[in-house]
Amino acid sequence: MNLPVDTERVIDFLSGLLNTPSPTGYYQEVMQYVWRAIEPMNLPSLTVAYNRKGALILTLAGQRDDSPRAISAHVDTLGAMVREVKSNGRLLLTQLGGYGWQAVESENVTVQSLISGKRIRGTIQTISPSVHTAPSELRESHRDAERMEVRLDVRASNKEETQALGIDVGDLVFFDPRVEVTDTGYVKSRHLDDKAGVAALYGALLALRELGAAPAQRTTFFFSNYEEVGHGASAGIPSDVHEYVVVDMAASTTGEHQNSDEYSVGIGVKDSTGPYDLDLTRRLSALCKQEGIPYKLDTYPNYGSDGSAFLRAGGDVRVALIGPGLDASHAYERTHRDSLEATTKLLLAYLLTP
């Protein structure tokens, strides 16, 4: 099978996507980025829709329509929200999505006013970050929400001064992604979960255009915007789809008992919500073998996907999970171009296979 995946363009798209902030709940900007990249492809017989909660839903007519399919990836990421403007003028946070506070300690951030959209820079740190003033506290205290705060890069030393700048409860906090593409082929960044998956969808669409081919079946591409909080794909996947392939990260490549790596596509057989469809999983594995795509089967006991969200919402569909291998998921993540390429190729091979 000819699988013309342009990995350079996938990585270019991914870099811009990573630099577009999109913590769960804040999605208009990133949806615009995605659509502006796909629109110029002028894909024939593409329909475009958004559901009411803001997910982008693209549908491509297929060569057949008797076993329609859906593919999804999520654009929403981890982030934070201001819970309190503290008496010292700094910000107490509440998490959007789940992560360890140590994973964002010392990270630079942008705080965006919910009301005005104004942006102010700052840094997340512990409440006693200096080794010169509180050495034992710094080393020994564990990290939790109460022991972390945002120091804003403005002259504000009390609550009133910070509020006077337009900063208040409910404002959004974007972590700097720190995107780096190395000459050894690695992509390092926050939020590769699941922007690397979104990039694979982009790459597959690009390849379909290159081939001038329609997918084997009518296929819906669902760009999910609430996955990190568990209900992304619970609404918006057409109820008549027979198969649904979720593209999300293959997590914890360095974790004990994990089988995924950064150089292949991960195929999830089971996660915390139970097994994926064994027949569809077997077919995807067979496609990898047939096309010489490196792959790893894995189980993810601490993870649930948008597939589980759709099944729980009543979806009567066979679901499978594939995705790029990520090191240090939900921290400063890393993957490799080989894994992006393998994921995009498997997705494309699936789309083209009756």
Ligand SMILES: [Zn+2]
């Ligand atoms: Zn994810």
